[in-house]
Amino acid sequence: MTAWLPAYLIHGDDHDRVAERRSRLKATAEAEVGAEGVEHLDGDASTPAAIADTLSAMTLGLGRRFVLVDGVERWKDDEVTARLVPVLKVLDGTTTTVAFVGMEDKKLQVPASLAGAVEKLGGAKVHEAALKSAQLPRWAKERASQLGIELDGAGAQALVQQVGERRVRLERELEKLALEYGPGARISTSEVEGAVADAAEQQVWGLVDAIVAGDRNAAVSSYLALRAQGEQLARLTGLLQSRMRQALELARRLEAGEDRQSISKAVRMSPWQFDRRLVEARDAGSATLAAAVDRIATLELAARGDSTLDPDTEAIRVIGAVTARR
Template sequence: MPAWKSAFLIHGDDHGRVAERRARLREMAESESGSGGVEVFEGDASTPESIGLALNAMTFAVGRRFLIVDGVERWKDADVKKHLQATLADMPPETTVAFFGRDEGRAKVPPPLLAAVKAAGGQIATETMLKGKELPRWAIGEARRLGVDLDPDAARLLIELVGERQQRLLRELEKLALEHGAGTVLGLEEVQAVAAPSAEQQVWGFVDALVARNGRRAVRAYLELRAQGESVGRLIPLMARRIREIETISARLEAGESPAQIKAAIRMPPWMADRRIKEARGTDLESLRSAVILLADLEVGSRGLSELSDDTATLRAIVAIAA
């Protein structure tokens, strides 16, 4: 059995981790005292006054009593001092109260509660999200803990696809480890296949076909996306952004810049820059400039300024760019 303290305070801006710890503590508490020995306070029921009254109330429960209190980031300093500070200083025997707070913006755990838990000999834990630049190293370490090796570029792609929430990243890493098995080296393809939604993979495949000037594949992919409900208004900017990126790189290559100079000058992950440089070398600058103009006209046309239907205009543009 765990050695229970009289008070716990778990808070921070990593809300997923705070929620996990809350669920885990409740599970352990119910395992020891049964559901009847656990009281949960959340929403309007979670106030310093109600917790103070509950702690001072007589109880006939057998064994340790647990109070799980959510939403303390909403509490006011004065209410904690008035209703709870003295009670925490003299906790009833065989009682544990666990406070949980989700820090966000101005909503933070009140300092008097932190001081009161500390003075009561309780345990305080802060679950803080890592900064973006720290996440790739963290993801590589978590992957190694799960028995797989995550390539640095693949780690950056995973964060780009999933976002910066560590719990979501960890779930994706667990899926990758289960699918590929211990000892596997996970690269860009493995991460993209698992972490990217299937619709996003299809969009990328469509744009890849367009850049590669594979007109037949690009048209087929476009029609499939439209049949699935993908909007022209979303696809056109994706096409234009990729073409503009490659046009910029192509112009730099033509001006004599090295790949290393280009990668230092543009804002994108190294693996993506390598791919764009390869794509730029597979086409010519004049064609790219014509495609940029064509897509700009297409974007205007998609706002209702063209006599052609959106699909007809887009398909004509795809064929022209791929030609």
């Protein structure tokens, strides 16, 4: 059974990591008392006064009581001091755990009075600050060391370049590397490139499949999913162009009369991938794929900020154009 503290404060401007810590804490609590045993307050129900009333109210539940509070970054110091602090001072930490979660930014910050009250109660404070791009390789090396592997500088740079700048995704890939290579392993660029196998590249194939098939909805959904997980438009554009040119090459070789065996020797690809891509290229035709490659080239302008449209708007517009079938 988990040794629970009376209070937790999870906050910071790295919203991914704040959300992940919140989810882990909530899942652990639900595993102990069931989903219905965790009281969740958010929105209009999340005010210092409302939380004070909730914590003061009697409960008929058995075992530890869990209260999860979101949105504390909107609270004011004076309200916390006047309404909530007195209740926290007398909170029975042997039977109740309250977790405060704050998604901070430059304008919204968790009140200092709440942080102080959690500390005085004997609770835990976790601050997740967003890192700048230049800080991520160093963080990756430190996190790799904590996982029992040694990641050199070049490998750390390669990891950030391949996976993107979201620490949640970087951590997942580091965990995979630790599992694959084992404790004490020394990881550099070649190991990163081989083990990560560029998840983005694999997912880009799904985007390519949808574009080649003329499936606009699937292509847009795939693109938005890649962007949502932190893929940079410039890098995504390069991967997409590379894969589309590969499909175009297959189509041109087919139309030139080359047989499957000779094409497979010229194109480096797994047998399963090759058969699938060959069928797609044949069905789409070189004219359609050539036009798509030309249109996708305009995404490079958007990635550099040269377009008058928002980069994602420009990307979706281009996807719509290249998936149109006359």
